[in-house]
Amino acid sequence: MELNGVADLPEIRPGDDIAALVADRAALEPGDVLTVASTIVSKAEGRTADLEDYPVSGRAREIADRLESVAGEEKDPRFAQAIIEESSELLIDCPFLLAETRFGHICPNAGIDRSNVPDHDLLLLPERPTESAERIRSGLAERGIEDVAVIVTDTCGRPFRHGQTGVAIGWAGMPASRDWRGERDRDGHELGVTVQSVVDELAAAANLVTGEGAGGTPAVVVRDWDFGTHEGSDELFRSVEDDLVRQALRTWRADG
Amino acid sequence: MELNGVADLPEIRPGDDIAALVADRAALEPGDVLTVASTIVSKAEGRTADLEDYPVSGRAREIADRLESVAGEEKDPRFAQAIIEESSELLIDCPFLLAETRFGHICPNAGIDRSNVPDHDLLLLPERPTESAERIRSGLAERGIEDVAVIVTDTCGRPFRHGQTGVAIGWAGMPASRDWRGERDRDGHELGVTVQSVVDELAAAANLVTGEGAGGTPAVVVRDWDFGTHEGSDELFRSVEDDLVRQALRTWRADG
Numbered sequence: 001m002e003l004n005g006v007a008d009l010p011e012i013r014p015g016d017d018i019a020a021l022v023a024d025r026a027a028l029e030p031g032d033v034l035t036v037a038s039t040i041v042s043k044a045e046g047r048t049a050d051l052e053d054y055p056v057s058g059r060a061r062e063i064a065d066r067l068e069s070v071a072g073e074e075k076d077p078r079f080a081q082a083i084i085e086e087s088s089e090l091l092i093d094c095p096f097l098l099a100e101t102r103f104g105h106i107c108p109n110a111g112i113d114r115s116n117v118p119d120h121d122l123l124l125l126p127e128r129p130t131e132s133a134e135r136i137r138s139g140l141a142e143r144g145i146e147d148v149a150v151i152v153t154d155t156c157g158r159p160f161r162h163g164q165t166g167v168a169i170g171w172a173g174m175p176a177s178r179d180w181r182g183e184r185d186r187d188g189h190e191l192g193v194t195v196q197s198v199v200d201e202l203a204a205a206a207n208l209v210t211g212e213g214a215g216g217t218p219a220v221v222v223r224d225w226d227f228g229t230h231e232g233s234d235e236l237f238r239s240v241e242d243d244l245v246r247q248a249l250r251t252w253r254a255d256g
Numbered sequence: 257m258e259l260n261g262v263a264d265l266p267e268i269r270p271g272d273d274i275a276a277l278v279a280d281r282a283a284l285e286p287g288d289v290l291t292v293a294s295t296i297v298s299k300a301e302g303r304t305a306d307l308e309d310y311p312v313s314g315r316a317r318e319i320a321d322r323l324e325s326v327a328g329e330e331k332d333p334r335f336a337q338a339i340i341e342e343s344s345e346l347l348i349d350c351p352f353l354l355a356e357t358r359f360g361h362i363c364p365n366a367g368i369d370r371s372n373v374p375d376h377d378l379l380l381l382p383e384r385p386t387e388s389a390e391r392i393r394s395g396l397a398e399r400g401i402e403d404v405a406v407i408v409t410d411t412c413g414r415p416f417r418h419g420q421t422g423v424a425i426g427w428a429g430m431p432a433s434r435d436w437r438g439e440r441d442r443d444g445h446e447l448g449v450t451v452q453s454v455v456d457e458l459a460a461a462a463n464l465v466t467g468e469g470a471g472g473t474p475a476v477v478v479r480d481w482d483f484g485t486h487e488g489s490d491e492l493f494r495s496v497e498d499d500l501v502r503q504a505l506r507t508w509r510a511d512g
Contacts, residue, residue, distance in 0.1 A: 001258070001259045001260075001461075001464060001465050002259075003257045003258075003461075004257075106416040155452070158415070158416075159415050159416075159494075159499060159500075159501035159502070160415075160499060160501065160502070161362075161423070161453065161456065161494060162432075162433065162451060162453065162489075162491045162492055162494055162498075163432070163433040163451045163452055163453030163456070163491075163492070164450070164452055164453065165453050165456050165460070166457060167417070176418075176419070194420070195418060195419045195420060196411070196419055196420055196421070196463070197417065197418065197419030197420065197421050198419075198464065200417065200421050200460065201422060201460040201461065202464065204421070204456065204460035204461060205257075205259075205457065205460060205464065207452070207457055208257060208454065208461065208481055209481075211484075225464055225465075228467075233418075235418045236417060236418055236419070237416070237417060237418070238416055238417060242418075244348055244351075244415075245416065245501055245504075245505065246415070246416070247508070248501075248504045248505050248507070248508035249504050251504070251507070251508050251511060252503070252504035252507050255511075
């Protein structure tokens with residue numbers, strides 16, 4: 001398996017065609033996986049916003065006040081309002097905001113970025129990243145580049161472990177997971193591992209190549225990796241019913 | 257960045273020298289990262305056990321009974337006992353066991369594997385995986401293979417997202433994380449990403465190559481990846497004080 005950053009992508013602006021920009025700079029081949037950082041997808045889709053776009057609700061003011069009293073530094077209630085509007089649920093509202101985006105991804109601040117955006121205050125995540133991935137994949141196909149899977153990536157932290165890792169938030173041309181259930185080890189025992197989240201592993205691998213900041217390469221080509229003949233699944237984001245940690249957070253919030 | 261599985265490793269037995277077995281099969285170079293699945297590290301370290309080694313305590317019986325009444329299938333209280341003995345805390349005890357191992361890793365069943373072990377019932381995780389990684393790294397150095405970082409990996413599920421991914425449980429010759437704090441994006445803004453868990457990303461990437469079961473390659477060589485000149489940190493496992501989700505799980509367990 002080989003990973004290479006796509007060199008010399010320009011600063012992305014609203015309306016830019018990411019498929020075209022990548023196709024001009026990378027010799028993509030059938031079977032490749034192309035990962036694209038959500039930051040450039042959002043920029044191409046014009047998902048920028050300004051704090052003044054978010055008139056502050058009572059709830060946003062309450063959240064900002066509480067964050068301020070805990071953190072001891074000024075928190076902008078309009079930023080809290082933006083997070084509320086981008087979310088379907090706030091899992092944690094103090095001492096930081098952990099939100100489920102409307103498309104099901106759970107991450108701090110609903111993934112809203114306050115760096116990385118030149119002429120505005122905020123960069124929102126793509127509205128439907130799987131559709132974004134499908135559009136890029138179709139754009140490549142229109143240029144004769146067939147059979148390339150596309151993953152839109154984000155980086156975020158996680159419970160239990162320090163640090164952030166690359167994760168997938170949208171994907172096209174491949175399933176999210178590879179299902180090993182029913183397969184056997186060398187000794188004929190059923191495997192302990194059942195469902196492997198390959199889109200997240202590909203996003204994590206790509207993030208090692210992407211880097212951050214001025215020298216970053218927000219698109220990465222993965223070559224010579226094969227999904228294989230396993231069953232696949234497109235479930236990536238757990239529902240509340242299927243996630244004890246979310247249930248515990250609800251109880252804890254209700255108590256607190 | 258390039259990843260290649262180490263081909264033709266034999267079935268690993270207690271006392272086997274993993275460094276020697278890998279060195280004979282892969283032309284390692286300075287700067288490479290070698291990932292090794294915890295299963296083979298545990299086998300080499302003789303970390304197998306049998307259910308009869310675990311006389312059942314009252315707590316183990318209680319846990320097994322409760323799991324059985326929820327799952328509707330028989331649960332062996334000796335397995336619960338093994339998990340208790342390998343753990344410093346049970347974060348969830350029903351409907352499955354989520355445990356913190358004595359070295360700080362949080363995973364289902366304290367990472368005890370019931371497949372993958374030919375002549376025994378159980379395969380435990382290495383007792384101190386970072387020391388295991390250091391031993392393999394020293395073993396390579398003794399063979400004249402200098403400057404290879406070593407990561408011992410596990411696969412496990414996580415909150416919020418379906419599926420399992422490769423993660424690091426021990427590492428040597430590199431820091432666990434890369435610190436981007438204080439660095440700037442193209443426009444001079446401070447970066448949103450702060451600490452990147454590179455050992456977990458490398459473990460995830462390697463897991464794409466490793467596969468599972470009969471065709472698996474439990475050791476993978478990562479080439480042409482560079483940690484760079486960033487600050488590093490060796491913190492990987494969060495403490496309770498630093499993890500709201502763990503705090504929420506404690507409250508929830510006390511309630512339940």
